[in-house]
Amino acid sequence: MADLISLRGIKRHYDVGGEVVRALDGVDLIINHNEYISIMGPSGSGKSTMMNMIGCLDSPTEGVYEFEGELVHEMDDNQLASIRNRKIGFVFQTFNLLPKATALRNVEVPLIYANISKSERVKKAEKALLAVGLSDRMHHKPNELSGGQRQRVAIARALVNDPSILLADEPTGNLDSKSGVEIMKILDSLHDDGNTIILVTHEEYIAEHADRTINLFDGKIKEDRQTKKRKRVVA
């Protein structure tokens, strides 16, 4: 099978007040289907830029980005929006749910932009919420849900369009440890179901859930190692 993601010589430079900030400075990376990767590094190492780059929110200043054979670095805004919609699921540290919408509605939104009919949207959204164990909280708004539940809504939203990859940016950063464990369990089982997951974190114990850890420093990959294989649940 072809590589899921291939980054070759990716650079992302910002011009801040006449000074060039090299957020990413020549990154080469191959990500395969069903990998479970954590990206680590200190503040300012380029984690977020890397995340935005892989998530097609940002375009490289230089380099080649292939996503399932499509050349992302050549895409315009509309194509990037489409690829984010169809192939990428985001989970953010601060959940980033629409505050005035119910859980069900929040999960429906990506499907609206994918032009799916109302009845089908509801069906798929309900299924996704059921998968994260929230079928009884579907009609609650985010402020009526706990942090862990909110993050589970966000995961359901990320998964509802059957993306090729799940990008989780500090998914447990705003949660108490118990909720954090729950969320990590969900991510682990999603990986076991065949999903590709990229995790950005600065917590070692979170990174340990992944099979592969990439360490960034000053916009470059300092270390790329296979971590211990979690015990696979084979059906």
Next chain:
Amino acid sequence: MAKQSHLKNTIKESFRMAIESIRQNKLRSILTLLGISIGVFSVIGVMTAIRTLESSVNSQLDIFGTNTFMIQKSPAIQIHGPGNNKIRKRKNIRYAHYEELKQRAKLPQQVSVVDGTGERNIQYKDKRLKKTAELSGVDEWGLRSFKTYLADGRNFLEDDIRFYRSVTILGPDLADILFPFEDPIGKIIQIKGLDYTVIGITERKGQAFGQSQDYFVMIPISVYIQRFSSRWTSLAINVEAESTELYEKTMDEVIGLMRVIRKVPPEEENDFEIISNEELMDTFAGFTGGIKLFAGAVSVIALLVAGIGIMNIMLVSVTERIKEIGIRKAIGATRRDILTQFLMEAIFLSQFGGVVGVILGIAGGNLVAVLLKVPAVVPMDWAFYGMAVCSFIGIGFGIYPAWRAANLDPIESLRFE
């Protein structure tokens, strides 16, 4: 995967968002809507009012008989201004003018003469009038020129005029007051203390401009001139053409003759006015046209201000929802999706305001109809224009905020707190 039209989906979604955002910011939205509503209200209200006026006035201005016009010294509707002195200095129209015109004119079917004044001192036995009635002096053609018909009795005869007979025809309202329980025909009433025999009662006409058209008394013009005229009296002459085809020609002949009779030098304007149903309606239309133009100008300003209000509120709305825009972009909204969403919201906002304005405007305009006791009017065309203008305002003033929202950077927006 069941796909549906992208536009339909976006519009539905935008409509939902618009409702939500209006519900969440009730006061703010209502104030914004109010601006639009007032603008639309003023235009629809004035147009509805004018239309009810027009429809009632035009039927009320239809006072002359078919193919009939009137010659008198002053215009029917006088506007105060520098021209007034000139009109006052004109020679009065005297009975001799009428007689000469009647004798010399070939085309008219008939030429008649009329004048009127107010008179309160009218009584029958112990019954007196409380309000001043209109007293007209007419000839045998008087009823016909004013499209009035007899309900009972007879018309004036040529001899009544020639022999100065003290006879009178009463309007039904006046007859009701003087003769509540009796047949008036043949009875003798006193006008200014002198006796007149009632020879006829006219048919009921109803009201015009809120006033009874049936509260009058008519006497022969000869008697009128003898007893009620003064040196200020200027008569009116009614001319009826034989047919519609001959109407213009007849008018030309009569105007020419009047100029000769009144010795108007060729280079000068007529020193008399021609009044007809058409002329009355034209005058009124000119008058309402001015109001329409003024109302239009005021509404344009009001709607412009309302549009700026919408733009302001949309800019606030975009700033408040930067984070939301970021989230939506991250999960796949394109620029066009965001643009449509905010544009729709602006359009819906102004449309809601427009609907309220149209409803209030039609209601307010028809209040005039109720006051004038005329049938209500629903100006569908103006309602439609109003709503169309609202859409334009929504688009015109919503496009910039929507464009700003659409071009926000997703990463920056997501970071926004």
